[in-house]
């Protein structure tokens with residue numbers, strides 16, 4: 383199996399650890415290789431860099447002799463926010479109790495406060511994305527107001543949704559009122 387970068391491999395390892403419920407950590411990380419180990423049994427993984435900078439799995443003890451754990455410090459608010467981003471985009475007001483049950487059902491963890499922080503983080507990411515998507519429109523409005531004095535530009539957003547854009551250029555305004 384090949385990975386494009388250390389970051390990609392790291393993410394794959396933490397996804398694996400969280401989704402499968404094992405306490406797996408990256409234990410070695412240098413220019414030549416990356417190693418991950420299970421903190422509770424002999425499971426491990428070695429990756430080496432190839433000539434083209436990709437990483438390839440060189441050896442792996444595949445089966446754990448330890449048992450699945452139902453809490454994992456790696457299942458952080460950031461991780462959960464990213465994992466459930468689409469779900470929360472569709473349902474930003476999802477009740478915490480439902481969100482908690484969803485996490486329990488899908489990845490098996492009991493989370494309490496982390497759940498609220500994860501939802502908050504996801505909302506921040508979603509709103510941030512929308513704000514940056516609208517930034518071109520804000521700039522356009524500002525530019526028209528500046529270069530076409532007297533024009534009215536109004537943009538309405540009810541976060542995270544775009545509601546409308548009202549444009550009345552100065553020349554049209556004058557013509558209409560004359």
Ligand SMILES: [Zn+2]
Pocket residue numbers: 404405420421422423424425446447448449
């Ligand atoms: Zn293990």
